[in-house]
């Protein structure tokens with residue numbers, strides 16, 4: 357059979373990994389795909405580096421449109437990142453009748469609805485396994501493996517950079533800035549690392565998973581996003597003392613009132629496997645009504661792990677190209693006519709358990725005042741811990757774990773607690789998830 361001709365846009369971390377994996381495993385890949393998959397043209401801004409990686413036998417250009425307009429290219433692999441040019445290139449490739457493989461979660465979370473609509477109209481495929489959780493085949497699991505289930509919730513460590521930072525800070529006592537530099541050196545971080553640190557990258561990935569899990573359009577603008585830049589080391593330590601790990605989690609739940617779509621640092625019981633996922637590794641738990649909770653674990657970033665997903669998409673495209681468009685696995689898991697716009701709940705309407713840390717004067721009656729505020733709002737306490745005041749100080753840290761309540765109740769309780777004369781400073785609030793059932 358005629359080989360599948362691939363045009364590569366961007367031969368940086370993931371593009372370089374894709375080139376290497378395709379070359380190293382070409383025979384094995386061809387045996388699976390039923391034909392050879394060849395990169396025939398590469399666009400990159402740095403032609404010299406591109407030449408070094410490709411060895412000089414492949415057509416190179418610094419104009420990405422040369423690739424998407426090349427009639428010899430069957431599939432365009434977009435690995436340059438960003439929203440603006442990447443969107444133009446992907447839409448142009450689709451217009452030219454080419455299939456697209458991309459690792460660009462930002463592009464899909466923000467412009468995915470338009471891109472998938474254009475692809476469907478043209479009868480081409482946009483494949484995006486690498487866009488979520490790097491090398492973990494979570495898109496395939498959600499879209500195909502779990503298709504018997506009504507998905508109830510999805511929760512994941514879906515940003516390798518922040519998981520790497522949290523792990524190194526906890527295990528080695530390293531500085532935030534130093535660990536971030538190392539994550540950048542290893543190729544995990546986004547071009548703008550605030551996307552990683554502030555939870556935006558995780559929210560992009562969560563948006564995609566929620567869309568295909570629940571059968572709804574991408575609604576990234578409604579996602580609640582809170583990163584790790586304000587996370588204090590003492591909270592990680594106190595959480596550990598209480599039997600919890602702290603992870604940046606993306607959580608999406610289907611509720612009677614709407615869909616929760618939120619990224620934030622989260623306490624998870626240490627006994628859960630996902631609480632023990634460290635370094636740049638990712639893990640996603642998906643709860644289906646029939647199968648129960650299922651866990652997917654693997655490398656979430658880096659050249660070859662991400663290339664693994666890109667190349668798997670190429671194999672899928674190679675096979676699906678031969679099938680009538682209507683018979684293919686729907687790009688967004690559900691038939692496009694069956695997508696429903698489910699309401700995304702604002703953060704004040706979500707339900708969660710909470711970790712609270714407050715600084716209180718060490719005198720009689722203070723705890724009673726605090727617990728009264730919680731009791732008045734029907735917030736039930738699960739556990740409490742008081743630390744000894746440091747030498748010469750008269751205030752102590754009190755840590756309270758609560759049962760589940762609605763966030764707006766907790767907002768009001770925190771405002772009241774902060775107003776108590778015996779409490780100094782702000783109350784630290786972290787959300788907690790059991791992730792059990």
Ligand code: NDP
Nearest residue numbers: 366367368369370400401435436437459460543657658662
């Ligand atoms: P890199 O920055 O390492 O690679 C991007 C490459 O594209 C660079 O070589 C860059 O050149 C080139 N490029 C940028 N703009 C243009 C342009 N206009 N024309 C031609 N070439 C261009 O990024 P990554 O490989 O890390 O990421 C690529 C995509 O994959 C992103 O969408 C990212 O979010 C996603 N991704 C990344 C993962 C990772 O682990 N790194 C994991 C999963 C997804 P130059 O260096 O000169 O700018």
Ligand code: HSE
Nearest residue numbers: 515516517544546657
């Ligand atoms: N910057 C991302 C991460 C790359 O750290 O997880 C993988 O999507």
